[in-house]
Amino acid sequence: MRVLVVEDEVFLAEAVRDGLRLEAMAVDIAGDGDSALELLGVNSYDLVVLDRDIPGPSGDEVARWIVASGSGIPILMLTAADRIDDKASGFGLGADDYLTKPFELRELVMRLRALDRRRAYVRPPVREIAGLRLDPFRREVFRDGRYVALTRKQFAVLDVLVAAEGGVVSAEELLERAWDENADPFTNAVRITVSALRKRLGEPWLIVTVPGVGYRIDAGADTVRPGRTRE
Numbered sequence: 001m002r003v004l005v006v007e008d009e010v011f012l013a014e015a016v017r018d019g020l021r022l023e024a025m026a027v028d029i030a031g032d033g034d035s036a037l038e039l040l041g042v043n044s045y046d047l048v049v050l051d052r053d054i055p056g057p058s059g060d061e062v063a064r065w066i067v068a069s070g071s072g073i074p075i076l077m078l079t080a081a082d083r084i085d086d087k088a089s090g091f092g093l094g095a096d097d098y099l100t101k102p103f104e105l106r107e108l109v110m111r112l113r114a115l116d117r118r119r120a121y122v123r124p125p126v127r128e129i130a131g132l133r134l135d136p137f138r139r140e141v142f143r144d145g146r147y148v149a150l151t152r153k154q155f156a157v158l159d160v161l162v163a164a165e166g167g168v169v170s171a172e173e174l175l176e177r178a179w180d181e182n183a184d185p186f187t188n189a190v191r192i193t194v195s196a197l198r199k200r201l202g203e204p205w206l207i208v209t210v211p212g213v214g215y216r217i218d219a220g221a222d223t224v225r226p227g228r229t230r231e
Helices: 010-021 033-042 059-069 084-092 105-119 152-163 171-178 189-201
Strands: 002-006 026-030 047-050 075-079 097-100 127-129 132-135 140-143 207-210 214-217
Touching: 002 010, 002 033, 002 171, 010 026, 010 105, 026 033, 033 059, 047 059, 047 105, 059 075, 075 084, 075 105, 084 097, 097 105, 127 152, 132 152, 152 171, 152 189, 152 214, 171 189, 171 214, 189 207
Parallel strands: 002 026, 002 047, 047 075, 075 097
Antiparallel strands: 127 132, 132 140, 207 214
C-alpha cells in the first residue's frame, strides 16, 4: 500500500511516515499543497492522509483536486479542526474519514486499513492463489496451511503480486507500490527482495521471473522446480 501524507508539521509528518512504514506501507510526504499536487500528478497512491491547514493550496483545495481527478483515492483528513461543522464540511469536500489531532498512531493505522479494505471491495479481504493465503489486514501469509514469516518489505511485494492474480508485475511497478519516492530507480532492491521472498515461501517456487518483463505468481506452482528462473 502506498500512502501520501500531506502535513506541514515536519516532526508529525516524519513520525507518521515512520510509523506507517513499520506497518509495511510505502509513504511519501508533502509539506504543502503545491508539493502534494505535484506528487499526486506523477505517482499512484492508494490512500491520502491530508491536513486541511497547509501552506499553498489548502488541504480543502487538494481534496477537491483529488475528487475532480476521478482517481477515487480515499482521503483521510487529519486536522486539529474538531467541530462538527468542520467535520461536516470535510466530508462534504469528499473526505472518506476524518481524524482529529492529537491522535494515536494505532488508530490512524486501523482507519487506513479499513479504508483500503473498502477501496478493494472487488477482491476478497483474504486472497488465495496456488495454495498461498494472504491476509492483508492481519499481515499473515500461509502456504499450504504453513505460516510463513515475512519481513515488511517482502510482505508488501507479495501483496502486490498476489493482487495481480497471476498477471505479470514489472519491477518498476513493484518499486512504485512497495517502496517510496526516495527509492533509487536503478536499485536492485526488487530483485533481492523477490529472491529472498522465494526462499521464504519455499519450494516449489511460486514466483516466476518473466525475462525482460517482470514477475508473477505461478498458478501452476506445483510444476515449478529448482532450476526454473530465479534471481
